Amino acid sequence: MDKLVAQFPKQIADAIEIASRSDFSFYKNKAFQNVVICGMGGSGIGGKMVSQLFENQASLPIILTQSYEVPGFVNEHTLVIGSSYSGNTEETLAAVEMAKQKGATIVGVSSGGDLAQFCKDNHYDFVKLPGGNPPRSMLAFSAVQLINILSKARIIDANAIDTFAKCRHLLNEELISIKDEAKKLAKHLYGKQCIFYADSDLEFVAIRARQQINENSKRLCWHHVIPEMNHNELVGWAGGDNAFAAVFFVSQFMSDRNKKRTELSQEIIGKKTKHVLSIHGKGKSIIEESFYFIHIIDWASLFLADQMDIDPVEVRVIDYLKSTLDKA
Numbered sequence: 596m597d598k599l600v601a602q603f604p605k606q607i608a609d610a611i612e613i614a615s616r617s618d619f620s621f622y623k624n625k626a627f628q629n630v631v632i633c634g635m636g637g638s639g640i641g642g643k644m645v646s647q648l649f650e651n652q653a654s655l656p657i658i659l660t661q662s663y664e665v666p667g668f669v670n671e672h673t674l675v676i677g678s679s680y681s682g683n684t685e686e687t688l689a690a691v692e693m694a695k696q697k698g699a700t701i702v703g704v705s706s707g708g709d710l711a712q713f714c715k716d717n718h719y720d721f722v723k724l725p726g727g728n729p730p731r732s733m734l735a736f737s738a739v740q741l742i743n744i745l746s747k748a749r750i751i752d753a754n755a756i757d758t759f760a761k762c763r764h765l766l767n768e769e770l771i772s773i774k775d776e777a778k779k780l781a782k783h784l785y786g787k788q789c790i791f792y793a794d795s796d797l798e799f800v801a802i803r804a805r806q807q808i809n810e811n812s813k814r815l816c817w818h819h820v821i822p823e824m825n826h827n828e829l830v831g832w833a834g835g836d837n838a839f840a841a842v843f844f845v846s847q848f849m850s851d852r853n854k855k856r857t858e859l860s861q862e863i864i865g866k867k868t869k870h871v872l873s874i875h876g877k878g879k880s881i882i883e884e885s886f887y888f889i890h891i892i893d894w895a896s897l898f899l900a901d902q903m904d905i906d907p908v909e910v911r912v913i914d915y916l917k918s919t920l921d922k923a
């Protein structure tokens with residue numbers, strides 16, 4: 596897993612290369628009214644990332660769905676993107692099948708599996724990713740392909756992918772500080788109940804933190820966002836103590852009001868636990884900044900696993916669940 600995380604900056608370039616070779620026809624003579632991305636876990640996070648990062652710029656609503664179904668509004672004017680790294684995740688496969696029944700335009704993104712076959716059988720456009728790795732380690736690949744599909748359809752800026760190229764440079768330039776921050780974060784989380792907070796525009800960053808600590812470090816944790824947590828979870832901190840470690844991802848692009856809310860939340864939480872850490876963003880755009888945060892998170896989840904002498908790769912409990920479901 597260390598090798599895969601170290602390759603994250605390079606994966607961005609490799610993913611752009613795959614995107615540049617993709618030859619699509621799905622958008623020709625189509626006037627889409629909405630977009631639905633279907634994806635779970637390590638593939639779903641790419642959909643969440645893209646739907647949030649391009650929310651203000653996109654000409655259409657972009658929704659992520661993480662279940663066996665697509666929303667009721669899906670019809671022949673909907674673009675549905677099925678994103679599953681293995682191509683075999685049953686929720687995603689059921690959702691794209693339902694989208695097909697509703698006459699939606701479908702594009703698949705996977706390394707193969709049943710999703711590849713489904714796209715082949717139905718003559719849907721398909722992007723093939725390099726296979727053989729845990730889906731969560733291939734986020735750059737799935738996110739870049741989603742961006743490429745959306746920009747090809749002119750739903751987002753045609754040059755959106757260029758911003759991703761800049762992320763690679765930022766991650767390479769900042770590697771030492773990224774690893775230092777990740778070590779600090781892992782130390783902060785060790786032996787405690789982890790809670791991640793981010794501005795609501797960057798919820799996917801906090802979700803990525805939760806997912807990576809769950810799967811790589813095998814720890815329970817949760818996340819919430821500013822400002823919504825100010826209306827409920829902050830009160831729950833009445834029961835908080837030093838067993839909890841709070842982490843705030845502080846974006847440079849946060850509104851002044853949310854900045855103030857973050858500071859006040861930190862002050863209030865700081866009265867309950869001495870373990871409150873802020874991680875400040877770097878980068879010239881929110882896209883660069885989110886890749887910066889994600890690289891810190893990914894490394895931290897491995898450092899934490901190492902401190903606990905845990906194998907970050909195995910997800911035996913998910914394998915057990917899936918095989919039991921298969922027999923049911």
Ligand SMILES: O=P(O)(O)OC[C@H]1O[C@H](O)[C@H](O)[C@@H](O)[C@@H]1O
Binds near residue numbers: 683910914
């Ligand atoms: O990207 P996919 O192949 O659809 O996988 C989605 C998810 O499936 C399983 O639950 C894996 O254990 C997760 O790690 C993965 O993120």
